[in-house]
Structures are given as structure tokens and as C-alpha cells.
Amino acid sequence: MRGREGEQRLDAARLGAELxxxxTLVHxxxxxxxxxxxxxxxxxxxxGMVDGVAHVEVDAEDRLELVRELGVLKTPTVLVLDAxxxxxxxxxxxxxxxxxxxxxxxAVSGAPPGG
Structure with a gap:
């Protein structure tokens, strides 16, 4: 998994699920x-192995605006969000x-994004 810009954020309202x-693992x-x-x-x-970690699955076809905004080009695409x-x-x-x-x-340790 490669690092990305660390300032792009998602919240529960945009995902449609609690972080x-x-x-959070967004799929x-x-x-x-x-x-x-x-x-x-x-x-x-x-x-399920790590306390405080959620898995949120997003149907790309139902959420085309979010897919375009985040530059999701294929499925599956996984995003790892920090707290x-x-x-x-x-x-x-x-x-x-x-x-x-x-x-x-x-993500949990707060390490900066990187390769």
C-alpha cells in the first residue's frame, strides 16, 4: 500500500458510516x-484483530461523486484513514x-505518510 497526501480527509457524513x-479501512x-x-x-x-478499527465498504457505483473526488479508478481500492x-x-x-x-x-501510530 502506498502513501498519499495526508491532508485529504473523510468523515462519517461523507462515508455514510462511523469512523x-x-x-478506518475504507473499501x-x-x-x-x-x-x-x-x-x-x-x-x-x-x-477484527485491532481494537478501535472500523471496516467500511463503499459501493463505488452508488457513490460516483465520492469516487471521482478521491480519484478511485478501479475496484477494489482501499484507503486507510487515521483517527x-x-x-x-x-x-x-x-x-x-x-x-x-x-x-x-x-495509521494507528501516527507515522507520516510515505512509501
Whole structure:
């Protein structure tokens, strides 16, 4: 998962779901996206491992304005938000569990965005 601009933020109102107390895994998916199913399982599993972490799935087809605003070009796309809702990591395609855990660790620890 690669770092992105740390000042772009999302909040519960824009996502349509509550953010996690420590971090949030945001998953843009679509109905016929096969890798989205595996991504959903991976993110739910990782979110379940860490207290205060939420997993929010966003249907890209239903939220085209948000998709365009965030530059989501394919599904699955995963954004990792810190406690303040700042996007600290971003990945397109199905992420590996180890990469999600590492990105989540950086978000929770407050490490600056990076590669």
C-alpha cells in the first residue's frame, strides 16, 4: 500500500458510516468485482484483530461523486484513514493481509505518510 497526501480527509457524513476510534479501512467495491470479495474478507479480519478499527465498504457505483473526488479508478481500492479521518495509505487491487496490517500500524501510530 502506498502513501498519499495526508491532508485529504473523510468523515462519517461523507462515508455514510462511523469512523473507527483509532483508524478506518475504507473499501471501494462494485457488484461484479471478484477481487472485492477477497478484499472484504481480508479487511474485516484485520479490523477484527485491532481494537478501535472500523471496516467500511463503499459501493463505488452508488457513490460516483465520492469516487471521482478521491480519484478511485478501479475496484477494489482501499484507503486507510487515521483517527482524524486523514487518508494515510491507499492501494488499488486486492491487498495482501500483511500490507494492510503494516499500513494500519502506520495509521494507528501516527507515522507520516510515505512509501
Amino acid at each position: 473507527g476510534e483509532r483508524a 471501494f467495491s462494485s457488484a461484479f468485482c471478484q477481487p472485492c470479495r477477497a478484499t472484504r474478507r481480508t479487511l474485516a479480519e484485520v479490523a 482524524a479521518g486523514r487518508i494515510v495509505r491507499r492501494a488499488a487491487g486486492a491487498p495482501r493481509k500483511a500490507d494492510v496490517i503494516a499500513a494500519l500500524g502506520a
